[in-house]
Amino acid sequence: MKREEILLGNGAIALGLLEAGCQVVTSYPGTPSSEILPEVIRLVKSENLNTYVEWSTNEKVALDNAFAASITGKRAACCMKQVGLNVAADSLMSAAYLGTVGGLVIISCDDPGPHSSQTEQDTRFMARLAKVPVLDPSNPEEARKMVGLAMDLSEEFRVPVILRPAIRVCHARQNIAYDPLSVNPKKSAFEKDPSRWAATPRFRLILHGELNKKLKEIGKRFDTLDQYNFHTLEPGKNYPLGIIAGGVSYAVIRDLLEEHKRTDLPVLKVGTPYPFPEGLASEFMSACDKVLVIEETDTLIEYLLGDRNKVLGRLSGHVPLEGELIPQVIYRLFDRTLRELELQPFEGENEAEAVELVKSLQLPVRKPTLCPGCPHRAAFFAIRKSKPKAIFTSDIGCYTLGMNLGVVDTCLDMGASITMASGFYHAFAQDGVDQPIVATIGDSTFFHSGTAGLLNAVYNGARFILVILDNLTTAMTGMQPTPSLGIKADGSEAKAISLERIVAGCGVDYIEVLDPYDIKKTIEELKKASEYIKEPEGGIAVIIARHPCVIAYRSEAIPEKKKVTVTEECAECNFCMDRFECPAIYHDQELGRTSINSQLCSSCGVCLQVCPKGAIVEVA
Amino acid sequence: MNTINMVLCGLGGQGILFMTKVLAQVALDKGYNVMGAETHGMAQRGGSVVSHLRLGNVQGSLVRTNEAPLLLALEENEGYRNLPYLARGGRLYVNTTSPLFPREEVKGFLAKKEIISRSVPAGKIALDLGAPMSSNLALLGFFSAFEDKPFDYENLRQTIGKISPDRFRDKNLSIFDAGYHEGKKG
Numbered sequence: 001m002k003r004e005e006i007l008l009g010n011g012a013i014a015l016g017l018l019e020a021g022c023q024v025v026t027s028y029p030g031t032p033s034s035e036i037l038p039e040v041i042r043l044v045k046s047e048n049l050n051t052y053v054e055w056s057t058n059e060k061v062a063l064d065n066a067f068a069a070s071i072t073g074k075r076a077a078c079c080m081k082q083v084g085l086n087v088a089a090d091s092l093m094s095a096a097y098l099g100t101v102g103g104l105v106i107i108s109c110d111d112p113g114p115h116s117s118q119t120e121q122d123t124r125f126m127a128r129l130a131k132v133p134v135l136d137p138s139n140p141e142e143a144r145k146m147v148g149l150a151m152d153l154s155e156e157f158r159v160p161v162i163l164r165p166a167i168r169v170c171h172a173r174q175n176i177a178y179d180p181l182s183v184n185p186k187k188s189a190f191e192k193d194p195s196r197w198a199a200t201p202r203f204r205l206i207l208h209g210e211l212n213k214k215l216k217e218i219g220k221r222f223d224t225l226d227q228y229n230f231h232t233l234e235p236g237k238n239y240p241l242g243i244i245a246g247g248v249s250y251a252v253i254r255d256l257l258e259e260h261k262r263t264d265l266p267v268l269k270v271g272t273p274y275p276f277p278e279g280l281a282s283e284f285m286s287a288c289d290k291v292l293v294i295e296e297t298d299t300l301i302e303y304l305l306g307d308r309n310k311v312l313g314r315l316s317g318h319v320p321l322e323g324e325l326i327p328q329v330i331y332r333l334f335d336r337t338l339r340e341l342e343l344q345p346f347e348g349e350n351e352a353e354a355v356e357l358v359k360s361l362q363l364p365v366r367k368p369t370l371c372p373g374c375p376h377r378a379a380f381f382a383i384r385k386s387k388p389k390a391i392f393t394s395d396i397g398c399y400t401l402g403m404n405l406g407v408v409d410t411c412l413d414m415g416a417s418i419t420m421a422s423g424f425y426h427a428f429a430q431d432g433v434d435q436p437i438v439a440t441i442g443d444s445t446f447f448h449s450g451t452a453g454l455l456n457a458v459y460n461g462a463r464f465i466l467v468i469l470d471n472l473t474t475a476m477t478g479m480q481p482t483p484s485l486g487i488k489a490d491g492s493e494a495k496a497i498s499l500e501r502i503v504a505g506c507g508v509d510y511i512e513v514l515d516p517y518d519i520k521k522t523i524e525e526l527k528k529a530s531e532y533i534k535e536p537e538g539g540i541a542v543i544i545a546r547h548p549c550v551i552a553y554r555s556e557a558i559p560e561k562k563k564v565t566v567t568e569e570c571a572e573c574n575f576c577m578d579r580f581e582c583p584a585i586y587h588d589q590e591l592g593r594t595s596i597n598s599q600l601c602s603s604c605g606v607c608l609q610v611c612p613k614g615a616i617v618e619v620a
Numbered sequence: 621m622n623t624i625n626m627v628l629c630g631l632g633g634q635g636i637l638f639m640t641k642v643l644a645q646v647a648l649d650k651g652y653n654v655m656g657a658e659t660h661g662m663a664q665r666g667g668s669v670v671s672h673l674r675l676g677n678v679q680g681s682l683v684r685t686n687e688a689p690l691l692l693a694l695e696e697n698e699g700y701r702n703l704p705y706l707a708r709g710g711r712l713y714v715n716t717t718s719p720l721f722p723r724e725e726v727k728g729f730l731a732k733k734e735i736i737s738r739s740v741p742a743g744k745i746a747l748d749l750g751a752p753m754s755s756n757l758a759l760l761g762f763f764s765a766f767e768d769k770p771f772d773y774e775n776l777r778q779t780i781g782k783i784s785p786d787r788f789r790d791k792n793l794s795i796f797d798a799g800y801h802e803g804k805k806g
Contacts, residue, residue, distance in 0.1 A: 006654055256684075354685070358703055
């Protein structure tokens with residue numbers, strides 16, 4: 001019997017994977033991809049499937065694992081965010097040459113905006129670079145279907161296939177009906193073939209030739225794949241302007257044209273931008289005097305179109321070069337282009353007046369902040385107090401928000417807190433300057449990319465303090481377990497990997513574990529660590545600041561609740577708000593004084609250690 | 621069926637996703653196709669959170685500015701921030717205790733666009749009933765006092781009962797009812 005649910009786009013992708021008989025799914029969490037694996041797990045449990053799932057330690061690890069499953073003949077997938085594909089790029093480029101046996105689908109979720117990423121990079125270009133096909137869904141339902149197509153293509157042509165959902169597909173919700181799922185009975189069988197699976201450069205040239213042939217064939221297939229690639233031209237008719245769109249932008253265009261009943265504007269929908277459906281595109285181009293290309297996020301389709309004189313898009317200045325193409329942005333650029341070409345513009349109201357009004361209201365800027373009770377806040381407060389002159393290198397995770405407390409100076413990529421700390425050390429040491437440096441990294445990020453940088457730093461004699469902010473979860477992306485917890489992705493038991501032992505294994509001789517809620521102790525330990533790194537026999541000092549995340553562990557994270565209040569002693573110096581920045585401490589406009597918001601306060605009691613006047617006290 | 625667009629907004633942690641889930645489920649149960657867009661990731665850490673909901677045969681998940689007849693705000697300033705989404709003749713529902721709502725500066729705009737604005741102390745209602753985190757349910761109850769199908773009181777109440785976890789069901793329904801009665805009093 002069919003079941004209908006309102007699924008998150010990532011849930012629709014998970015459904016598509018299991019409908020396609022996917023037997024292995026690996027992933028490393030990252031917005032906007034994080035919910036795919038949990039949704040796979042939910043369906044595996046509810047439908048009694050036996051698909052193997054894992055949170056891998058990073059995206060390269062995830063892809064390598066899925067690739068091995070694929071060459072045993074099983075269907076496999078790995079899921080990540082777009083910058084995760086950078087980490088997996090080494091694996092991807094090579095896997096494209098080697099090819100697959102069972103279907104291998106890489107789901108790389110883009111974040112135009114960016115909402116929760118370092119860059120707005122376009123995965124479709126990564127696919128072009130690796131020479132693998134890429135599919136670009138426009139909504140959850142299409143993403144679900146495209147996953148099946150990707151699996152089939154990958155198996156038929158023996159090439160990995162990338163699905164590139166943008167954030168508005170991943171985090172859209174749509175009602176989707178589905179039939180019961182069944183177990184794929186396919187068994188593993190690995191046929192040894194060293195000239196392929198361990199190809200040396202001589203064989204790589206041959207494999208490159210094979211890959212090029214596959215792409216040519218797939219390109220032809222895409223010309224006639226009319227479920228995903230189609231145009232709305234009427235035979236024999238010529239048009240002053242046509243629209244070429246793919247992915248989420250197509251969904252916006254289609255809604256807009258339907259709403260305004262604009263049948264005078266033909267559309268070419270490109271669901272498979274690479275290899276490019278050239279035949280279909282040239283048919284469309286020859287019927288239009290100009291084409292406006294609207295694609296998320298970069299200029300892939302625009303580059304691939306032949307007749308440059310006809311193309312309007314980012315390169316001609318008609319489409320913004322950065323930022324997400326949300327409906328009002330598309331509406332405006334579309335309307336402007338219609339006016340420029342002296343075609344009928346859209347009818348409708350302008351939102352400019354409302355936007356101006358909102359600006360004039362000077363509404364409070366809501367920057368994201370660490371949660372009330374967050375152990376990172378306590379650690380950051382102590383770090384700043386004990387090492388005010390240090391360079392603070394940091395990393396990717398909730399604790400990037402330590403920037404608000406003035407304790408994050410750099411954030412480059414996963415693991416760069418450590419590698420940049422050693423880089424800073426050597427750059428200053430070369431000049432004979434003793435520059436204090438404190439690196440901060442989360443536990444999950446350390447497992448992802450910390451070790452290579454740490455052992456490099458130890459080996460090459462760098463000296464700095466590394467604080468591992470161990471909140472016993474991957475908090476920013478939705479509380480996925482880390483390897484230290486002894487829990488696997490599906491909740492089953494795992495071997496718990498000790499952070500301390502890994503750090504020691506990287507060659508670090510100074511390791512101190514503490515609870516950052518105790519600010520005094522943290523400051524003392526930071527002082528001791530500073531002394532150690534200056535000793536002749538010293539080196540890198542690692543402090544593991546361990547306290548559970550208050551969101552993941554709730555009341556368990558705060559066993560001793562302390563209700564607090566602000567007394568008359570308060571000098572209104574704002575020190576607590578500037579340096580501690582707890583959302584529960586605020587300036588009450590009516591009372592004209594610093595107060596505690598009891599609804600937001602987590603009763604962690606850390607702020608009792610913060611006020612220089614001792615004006616924050618526990619309520620008896 | 622015509623498309624119904626709505627925007628729900630507030631601050632991280634106020635339960636905007638749950639509120640969206642209720643409305644989406646109500647619509648689905650009444651035969652609508654549902655499409656929505658949510659905020660996840662860094663913005664959830666105390667930042668502005670917006671959720672879009674579209675009912676009807678649409679492809680895209682985001683509402684365009686000027687296109688939403690309904691705007692629900694769990695926080696007054698977030699309501700103002702999302703005013704550009706409201707369509708002419710739209711309805712604005714805001715959780716606030718401010719007697720000065722709506723702010724003087726926006727009155728002219730609301731009148732010109734024939735927007736009806738209504739406020740309810742949803743946070744206070746929830747707090748008085750011992751569930752300070754449930755202002756979302758009080759706002760939904762208030763909202764249902766003024767709206768027709770599919771978002772009438774009976775439909776919403778039934779769905780909240782259906783999707784609430786057992787141990788919260790009675791409490792959730794009592795907060796929802798309190799919001800509804802506040803609206804009926806109005």
